[in-house]
Amino acid sequence: MPRFEPLPDRRPALVAGASSGIGAATAVELAAHGFPVALGARRVEKCQELVDQIRADGGEAIAVHLDVTDPDSVKACVEQTTSELGDIEVLVAGAGDTYFGKLAEISTEQFESQVQIHLIGANRVAGAVLPGMLERQRGDLIFVGSDVALRQRPHMGAYGAAKAALVAMVTNYQMELEGTGVRASIVHPGPTKTSMGWSLPAELIGPALEDWAKWGQARHDYFLRAADLARAITFVAETPRGGFIANMELQPEAPLAATKDRQQLKVDEEALSGASEATGEETA
Template identity: 55%
Template sequence: MPRFEPNPQRRPTVVAGASAGIGAATALALAADGHPVALGARRVEVCEELAAKIRADGGQAVALPLDVTSDDSVRSFVARTREELGEVEILVYGAGDLDADPVHEMDAARFAGQLDVHLGGAHRLVSAIVPGMVERRRGDVVLIGSDVVVTPRPRMGAYVPAKAGLEAMAHAMRMELEGTGVRASVVRPGPTSTSMGMKWDHDTTQAVLDDWVKWGLARHPYFLRASDIAEAVHHVVSAPRGVHLSLIEVQPEAPLEET
C-alpha cells in the first residue's frame, strides 16, 4: 500500500512573475506537462500573449494582473485563479527585479522596496494559498532563490538580503509544514540570462562585472537559460509523493577547454 495518494495529473498552478525570464519559461514547462497555469504579473498584457501561446499549443492558461506588493491585488489574483482553474496545487514564486547599487548607496525606500517584492510578495501569496494546501494535505511551493545567498555578490545591496530572507522563509516553512503533505522547496539559480538587470546603463553593468571579477565570482562567461531553471522547477513538482526535493542549485557549466 503506498504511503501517500499520488498527486492529481491536473494540478492548477500559480506562477508569480510570469511575464518574462524564469517565470515565463516555468509557465511554459508546466503547461506542457498538462497543468493549468495562472500567469501573474503587473504586465498582464505580456502574460496574455504567453497564455495565448499556451492555449494554442493545447494547454490551459489565464493571465491575471498581479502586484505582489499589494494585499488587495494578491487576494484578487488568488480568488480569480480559483474561479478559473480550481484550488491551487502548485505555487511558483519568482517575482522581482534587481537594483544594482551598494548597500550604503541605497535609500531606505529602494531597499525596502526590493525586500517587499522578493520576500514580502512571496509571503503574501504563501499566506493566501498554503492554508488551502494544508487543508487538502498536499501541494508544492517552489521559491526561486539565488546563489547569492551562499556566495553574496557586491553591488546587489538589497537583492542579497532579500533572497537570503526568502530562502530562510522556505527553510522555516519546511519545518512548519512537516507532516501536512505540503512541500516547500527552493530552486537556486546561478548566473542566468534573463531580463533582470537589462535596465542597467553601461557604467552600472561594467561596475558590476568588474566587482564580480575582483572577488572571483565570474570564472567563465557562460550563463544559464531561463528554460534550465524551469526544468529544475518541473523536476521538483514532479517528484512523487513521499519524495521532497527541498533544494536544487543550478549552475552553468563552463565552456570546454581547448585540448
C-alpha cells in the same frame, strides 16, 4: 498500501512573475507537462501573449493581474485562479527584479523595495494559497531563490539580503509544514540570461562586473537560459509524494576549454587577416 495518496492528475499552478524570464519559461514548461497554469504579473498583457501561445500548443492557461506588493491584488489573483482553474496545487513564487548598487550608495527605500518584492511579496502570495493546501493536505510551494543568497556578491547587497532572508523563510516553512502534506522548496539560479537587472545603465553594471571578477564570482561568460530553470522547477513540482526537493542550485556550465581555444584562434586569425588586408600582405 502506499504511504501517500498519489498526486491528482489535474494540478492547477500559479506562477507569480510570469510575464518574462524564468517565470514565463516556467509557465510554458508546466503547461507542456499538463499543468493548468495561471500566469500572474503586473504586465498582464505580456502574460496574455504567453497564454495564447500555450493554448495554441494545446495547454490550459489564463492570464491574471498580480502585484505581490499589493494584498488586494494577491487576493484577487488567487480567487480568479481558483474560480477559473480550480484549487491551486502548485505555487511558483518568482516575482521580482534586482537593483545594482553598493549598500553605501543606495537609499533605504531602494533597499526596502527589494525586501518588499523578494521576501514580503513571496510570503504574501504563499500565505494566500497555503490555507487551501493545508486543508487538502497536499501542495507545493516552490520559491525562486538565487545563488546570491548563498554567496553574497558586491553591488547586489539589497537583493542578496532579501534572497538570504527568503532562504530562512523557506527553511522555516519546511520545518513548520512537516507532516501537513505541503512541501516547500527553493530553487537557486546561478547567472541567468534574462532581462532582470541587465536593463540598468552601464555605469551600474560595469563596476559590478569588475568587482565580481575581483572576488572570483565571474569565472566565465556563460549564462543559464530561463528554460534551464523552468525544467528544474517543473521537476520539483512533479516529484511524487513521499519525497521532496528541499533545495536545488543550478549553475551555468563553463565553455569547453577546446572550444574557447578555437574561438580565440578564430579571433586571432580574423585580426591577422584584417591587418594583412590593410597592409596588402598575404598570410601563410
